Amino acid sequence: MPPSALELSCSTEQPLSWGMRTEGIADLVVAESVDALMVVGSSLVGTLEFESVGMESFRAPLEETHVDGLERLKAGMRADMRMWFGPEEAPELYRFGLSGSRKAISEVEALCPLPDFAAREVERRTQVDPGSVVLGELAEACRTLDGTIAVMEGFLSEVDLDGKGAMDLVVDHSLAECSTATSLVCSDAGCQNSFWLAQEDGRYRRVFLDTIQSYRSAEPGVVEITFQGAACGRSGGSCTRHYTVGPDALTERSAE
Structure with missing residues (x-):
C-alpha cells in the first residue's frame, strides 16, 4: 500500500517542504526517518530525507536540487518513489498519479516561499x-x-x-x-x-x-x-x- 498522501506545503514558521502520511505502512509505524528517491519517467526529482513529526506523519526539507524536479512533477503523468525502511533492506516501490499536479504545485509555489538554501547550507x-x-x-x-x-x-x-x-x-x-x-x-x-x-x-x-x-x-x-x-x-x-x-x-x- 502506498503512502496515503504526499504533499508540498508550508506554514507561517516553515518554508516550502515535503510532507508524507503513511497510514497502512507497517514498517513506518515506529520509524524515526526514511529515505526516498523520486523519479518521473526516467528523470530524477530528487532524494528526500523524511523525518518523523508525529504518528504516521513525516516531513522532508525541499532541497535546491529538487526545484527542477518540481517542473518534472508538473509535466509528468506518474511518479515512482522508492523508499528504504532500513540500511540492509531493498527499497519498496510506490507509484503516484500526477493528474492535476501542474495546477496544484503552481498554487502552492505562489503561496509558499522557497527555503533560504544558502543559509541552510552554511548551517549544515x-x-x-x-x-x-x-x-x-x-x-x-x-x-x-x-x-x-x-x-x-x-x-x-x-x-x-x-x-x-x-x-x-x-x-x-x-x-x-x-x-x-x-x-x-x-x-x-x-x-x-x-x-x-x-x-x-x-x-x-x-x-x-x-x-x-x-x-x-x-x-x-x-x-x-x-x-x-x-x-x-x-x-x-x-x-x-x-x-x-x-x-x-x-x-x-x-x-x-
Whole structure:
C-alpha cells in the first residue's frame, strides 16, 4: 500500500517542504526517518530525507536540487518513489498519479516561499563537535564493509587557521581507520581533510573539505595546501596553493 498522501506545503514558521502520511505502512509505524528517491519517467526529482513529526506523519526539507524536479512533477503523468525502511533492506516501490499536479504545485509555489538554501547550507556545515560528526560518517561507511573503526593519533588537531586567536580544528579523515578496508578516504591524490573555524557560539563551521597531500599555516589567516593529480590540472603532477581563510570558505590567493 502506498503512502496515503504526499504533499508540498508550508506554514507561517516553515518554508516550502515535503510532507508524507503513511497510514497502512507497517514498517513506518515506529520509524524515526526514511529515505526516498523520486523519479518521473526516467528523470530524477530528487532524494528526500523524511523525518518523523508525529504518528504516521513525516516531513522532508525541499532541497535546491529538487526545484527542477518540481517542473518534472508538473509535466509528468506518474511518479515512482522508492523508499528504504532500513540500511540492509531493498527499497519498496510506490507509484503516484500526477493528474492535476501542474495546477496544484503552481498554487502552492505562489503561496509558499522557497527555503533560504544558502543559509541552510552554511548551517549544515556548522557543528558543535566536528570530530564526532566525521567519525560517525566514517563509522557508518565502515559498518557497510562489516568492519569497525579505530581512531588514530592526529585525527583531530587544534590549529589557529584564521589568525584570530581561537583554536580552530583540522580533521584528518584518514586517521579513523576501518578494520576491513585499506583506506576509506585516501587515493593517489592524498587523503581527505576538513578545516573547521571556531564560532562565537562555541560551534565550528566547516570551510574546507577535500583530498590533499598536506597543509601548513603559512602565516596568520593563510594556509598552504599541497594537492596532487587532477586537482592540479595535470595527471600525476603536484601543486601548492595558498588560501586566505574566510568566515565561510577558503579563497585562493596564488598557485605555484
